[in-house]
Amino acid sequence: MFKSLFYISVLLTCFALKVNAAASPVNINSFKTIMKIGDHVEKEKKMVSYIKGCFQDTPEANLPGVKTTLNKLLIQFHVENRTAFEYFIESMYQRTLTHMDDAEAAMVKAIEFAGKNDDHYLMYSFLSHLAFIQTDEGNAIEAVTSYGLSKKEALKLKDPHLQLQIDINMSDVYYKNNFYNQSLFYLDEAEVLAKKYAANDQHASKLIYYNKAENFFRMNKPDSLKKYHDKLNAIKGNIYKLYTYQKRTAYYLYLLQYDFKNAIKLIKAMQRDTLYKYNDQDQQNLADAYFNGGQPDSAITIINELLNQPLEINHPEIKYHLYKVLGQIAEGRKDHKLAGYNFKLSLEQAEDVINRLTQVGNISSQIKIDEIEGSYMQKDESYKRERIWLIFAVVVALLIIVIITMFYRSAKQKRHYEKLLFTTQKKELAFINSHEVRRHLSNILGIIDIIKNSDNNEKEYKQFEDHLFCSVESMDKAIKSISAKLDEQLPGADNSNLSHIPKSAVSA
Numbered sequence: 023m024f025k026s027l028f029y030i031s032v033l034l035t036c037f038a039l040k041v042n043a044a045a046s047p048v049n050i051n052s053f054k055t056i057m058k059i060g061d062h063v064e065k066e067k068k069m070v071s072y073i074k075g076c077f078q079d080t081p082e083a084n085l086p087g088v089k090t091t092l093n094k095l096l097i098q099f100h101v102e103n104r105t106a107f108e109y110f111i112e113s114m115y116q117r118t119l120t121h122m123d124d125a126e127a128a129m130v131k132a133i134e135f136a137g138k139n140d141d142h143y144l145m146y147s148f149l150s151h152l153a154f155i156q157t158d159e160g161n162a163i164e165a166v167t168s169y170g171l172s173k174k175e176a177l178k179l180k181d182p183h184l185q186l187q188i189d190i191n192m193s194d195v196y197y198k199n200n201f202y203n204q205s206l207f208y209l210d211e212a213e214v215l216a217k218k219y220a221a222n223d224q225h226a227s228k229l230i231y232y233n234k235a236e237n238f239f240r241m242n243k244p245d246s247l248k249k250y251h252d253k254l255n256a257i258k259g260n261i262y263k264l265y266t267y268q269k270r271t272a273y274y275l276y277l278l279q280y281d282f283k284n285a286i287k288l289i290k291a292m293q294r295d296t297l298y299k300y301n302d303q304d305q306q307n308l309a310d311a312y313f314n315g316g317q318p319d320s321a322i323t324i325i326n327e328l329l330n331q332p333l334e335i336n337h338p339e340i341k342y343h344l345y346k347v348l349g350q351i352a353e354g355r356k357d358h359k360l361a362g363y364n365f366k367l368s369l370e371q372a373e374d375v376i377n378r379l380t381q382v383g384n385i386s387s388q389i390k391i392d393e394i395e396g397s398y399m400q401k402d403e404s405y406k407r408e409r410i411w412l413i414f415a416v417v418v419a420l421l422i423i424v425i426i427t428m429f430y431r432s433a434k435q436k437r438h439y440e441k442l443l444f445t446t447q448k449k450e451l452a453f454i455n456s457h458e459v460r461r462h463l464s465n466i467l468g469i470i471d472i473i474k475n476s477d478n479n480e481k482e483y484k485q486f487e488d489h490l491f492c493s494v495e496s497m498d499k500a501i502k503s504i505s506a507k508l509d510e511q512l513p514g515a516d517n518s519n520l521s522h523i524p525k526s527a528v529s530a
Contacts, residue, residue, distance in 0.1 A: 048076050048091045057099050063143045063179070069107065070147050077114045089115045106135035106144055110151070117155060126155050146175035146184055150191060160339055162199045169195065183223075186215040190229050193237075198339060202237045209234050224257050231257075232267040235274065244278040251275060266299040277307065282315030302328060306340065309347065318351045342371035459504070462497035466490060 056072060059065040076088050092111050096104045109132035116125035129152045136144035153168035169192050176184035189212035196205035209230055216226045231253045238246040251271040257264060269292055276285035289308045292298040305324055312321035325344045349364035469486045476482035483490075 048088055048095075050095065053095050053099070057101075062102075066103075066141070066143050066147070069101070070110070070144075073107070073111055073114060077118045080118070082119065085115055085118055103136060103139055103141055103144060106132050106139070106141070106148070109135065110148060113151065113155070117158075122155055122159050126152065126159070129155060142175050142178050146172050146179065149175065150188065153191060153195070157195055157198060160198075162195055165195045166192070182215050182219040183226075186212050186220060186226060189215065190226075190233060193233055197233065197237055197240070200240070200339075202241050205237050206234065209237070224259060224261055228254065228257055228261055228264055228267065232271070235267075235271045239271075239274040239278065242278060244275060247271065247274060247278060263299055265297050269295075269298055270304070273307070277311060277314075280314070282311045285311045286315060286317075302331070302340075306343070309344075313347055313351065318354070321347065322351060339371075342368050345371060459497060459500045462493045462500060465493040466497065469493070 052072060056065060056068045059068060073092060076092060077085065080088055089111055093108055095101075096107055096111075101107060109128045113125045113128035113132060116122075116128060129148060133145060133148045133152065136148055149168050149172035153165045153172065156162075156165035156168060169188060173185065173188045173192075176188055189208045193205040193208035193212070196202070196208065212226070213230050216223065216230060220226050231250045235247050235250040235254065238244075238250065251268075251274070254264070254268050254271060269288070273285045273288040273292075276282070276288065286308065289304055289311065292304060293300055305328060309321045309324040309328070312318070312324065325348055329341065329344055345364050345368035349361045349368055352358075352361035352364055469490045473479055473482045473486060
């Protein structure tokens with residue numbers, strides 16, 4: 023009996039483990055694919071995104087198993103910077119459980135180990151995630167500082183896509199602290215980078231359009247909100263949170279148009295929609311819709327629920343607004359004592375917010391100085407490179423000019439000496455021609471003329487034969503001399519036919 027129960031329990035346990043493994047969001051094949059990526063930075067980008075994805079929308083009961091599986095994979099595949107990734111996994115785990123202090127502590131450790139290995143991408147990514155946690159906690163000062171450090175790492179990597187992401191994240195901090203114009207400034211910078219470097223990146227466009235819509239909602243600008251709501255609706259595809267952003271900006275429009283009835287109806291419908299990522303922000307907006315729509319009791323119920331949440335996810339900026347609404351409701355009901363109490367609590371939160379905002383403003387100024395300094399250093403480095411190339415080009419040009427000048431002068435001198443040699447040889451040839459060739463030719467012609475005009479040609483020829491042959495030989499020597507001079511002037515030329523007159527030809 024007990025043996026049967028034991029086997030049944032074992033089978034049930036195995037079945038449960040199999041089902042749990044099948045439902046696990048940790049896809050080992052995807053992990054293996056990432057490990058095959060050759061580019062170091064690209065591999066780390068995929069790894070960070072993969073770890074985040076494993077924790078997103080995972081039931082709380084499965085979170086420990088996800089953490090354990092990921093840590094085992096890091097060991098099994100000998101992942102570089104394993105310790106840094108282990109702390110990152112721990113931080114994501116604690117953040118999913120909304121244990122923000124533990125999440126922040128783990129992320130600081132991850133940054134520390136990434137810094138020891140001088141890994142700029144992990145430093146950028148982990149600092150950004152630390153800023154996310156600090157933003158959720160309402161620590162705007164720390165968040166802005168972390169983003170500033172993260173942006174420095176992005177500039178070192180010279181990756182405009184990372185700078186684009188930092189601009190979007192920076193805008194979120196300023197938005198949550200009511201610096202709407204500053205938030206829009208960073209979003210405008212991000213939009214410029216997106217158009218230049220990420221024109222087809224719908225995820226980046228989604229974030230920019232939604233964050234701009236959020237700002238225009240807080241600034242009470244329905245026309246601008248409508249513009250970016252339409253841009254969000256124009257994006258197609260199954261992009262994470264796109265559906266949520268489209269629906270949220272839709273009820274934002276109802277709120278700005280004072281159509282609180284339809285706003286409440288849409289928000290409540292979103293509570294039941296499994297595709298919609300409903301959160302405390304929607305609850306706060308629902309409370310505002312109830313209050314402005316004349317349903318104060320419903321607003322009070324929601325506000326009390328929000329105020330009872332842990333401090334780490336309920337920072338002063340949120341509490342300031344909630345206590346203010348409670349004060350306005352009490353004031354409307356002529357309960358001045360309760361109104362005064364709530365306004366006092368709101369004022370206390372407002373003082374904390376103002377102190378934080380002042381420090382955020384100071385840090386923002388420092389970040390601007392750092393950005394200007396970073397931009398100057400980049401431009402200075404670029405100018406130095408350009409100057410080096412310019413100097414190199416000038417040196418090369420000068421060398422080419424010197425070489426051309428040397429060749430030109432050499433050619434000119436050679437031509438000059440050749441001309442002198444030619445002139446000398448020409449004079450020499452003219453002298454030989456006039457004093458040697460022509461003299462012997464005149465002797466030959468004279469002898470021939472005498473023989474020709476003689477009454478006895480044969481007798482006269484025999485008498486002058488020796489003189490004629492001597493003149494011919496002398497003329498032959500003169501012609502050979504001219505031929506030799508021509509050979510010196512024109513190497514390789516065959517001038518022998520000009521210089522040799524055979525004796526037999528003369529005798530004939």
